[in-house]
Amino acid sequence: MPVELKTPGARAVPLHIVDRASFPTHLRTAPAATQRWLKATGFQGEADRHVLVPDGDGGVKEVWAGVTAADSPWVLAALPTALPPGTYRIADDGLEVPDEAAALSWELGGYAFDTYKATRREPATLQLAPGLATERGLMLATAIASVRDLVNTPAEHMGPAELASAVKLVAKQHGAKVKETVGDALLKANFPAIHAVGRAAARAPRLIELSWGSPKHPKLSIVGKGVCFDSGGLDLKSADGMRLMKKDMGGAANALGLAQMVMALKLPVRLQLLIPAVExxxxxxxxxxxxxxxxxxxxxxxxxxxxxxxxxxxxxxxxYAAESKPEVIIDLATLTGAARVALGPALPALFSRDTALARQLVDSGLALQDPLWHMPLWADYHAGIESPVADIVNTGRNAMGGAISAALFLADFVPADLPWLHIDLFSWNDQARPGRPVGGEAQTLRTLLHWLEARFG
Structure with missing residues (x-):
């Protein structure tokens, strides 16, 4: 366990957390031998760099670690797998690291997807005093790690049925109910579009529905795209285009992660999670x-x-979500390559009819370092998804504005008077950073949770 909920003991190795600005001040208070050692190593409080200070017996007496900001969600993420195995504590004479950030960053700094390949070593342990902030940080880390695990799992072992099993596991932990509508039962239950996309696969398509909370509370509907593998269908993808398509259920994984957070915090909502799961x-x-x-x-x-x-x-x-008139609908989906072309992998695209709310979420995401970016539901582009033989077509006239065309398509199925957020995300880290290895990723969940807590208390 990377984080140990325990009042830090005297035997734990102290971590002196500094940044470039504070390092000279903290250095002056250190023992002369420590000052000489740090000067000899050239350490100046650089972010994501640390120095081990030895004791007289050749062990580690203390660690000095540089960070960008003490309240960053990734403040300690570079340390768990870089420090020697052992138990550590945050020293009182460095920067004050909030308990939530410490727990979140240390846990995710020790994250590895090890289902098929053993990790080289266990991460170091950080002792943190029990408390609400620490427990919240661990809760966030648990949900984020669960999202990553789901996205990282190959399609062979993460089909529609396995995705349903993952939902049932979370439901069991929180006393929620799960209903599945599978295969041809989708037609009887009037979900023909889900059936049409998934009918060709050997693994049956389904709609997974999780329900939780008191009927007296306002309803929150979260919808996640659960395409467990996307070959492209008859319009077959290229080999390169298909390589990462195990992650095309990233919207579903993120939706489940958000639902997990909502239930763990016992928000006063009547939660509905919907995952159409297909191959x-x-x-x-x-x-x-x-x-x-x-x-x-x-x-x-x-x-x-x-x-x-x-x-x-x-x-x-x-x-289906709109039929029960929830207070808000949030959908998360790895929907378009166009959103990635426009914003890159780290900035999910946010679409909302409420411009003020969208700007509020963008500001919150920047502050929380869990960003998303507002893009327009540009009504003039709707003509591009109008069909001469049907009410609507699932592609635009050309590649331009592809993320907007997809959002406009979805908007036709959500009543105009119903608050709705659509998030087009990548759900993948394409480069490694502390606490964020290459692979599946949770995106926008801390920002959305912050907003939901403010809205529903």
């Missing part, structure tokens, strides 16, 4: 370019490209 496969009964399907809302969808399947499954789930 976009190729077989004799695969849906085809040019096909037209009736959706749950009654709108007929023309398929312009089978590789734009995510919005097709989401539209049924969004329409």
């Amino acid at each position: 976009n496969a190729v077989s004799g009964n695969a849906f085809r370019p040019g096909d037209v399907f009736r959706s749950r809302k009654g709108l007929h969808i023309e398929i312009g490209n089978t590789d734009a399947e995510g919005r097709v499954i989401l539209c049924d789930a969004l329409a």
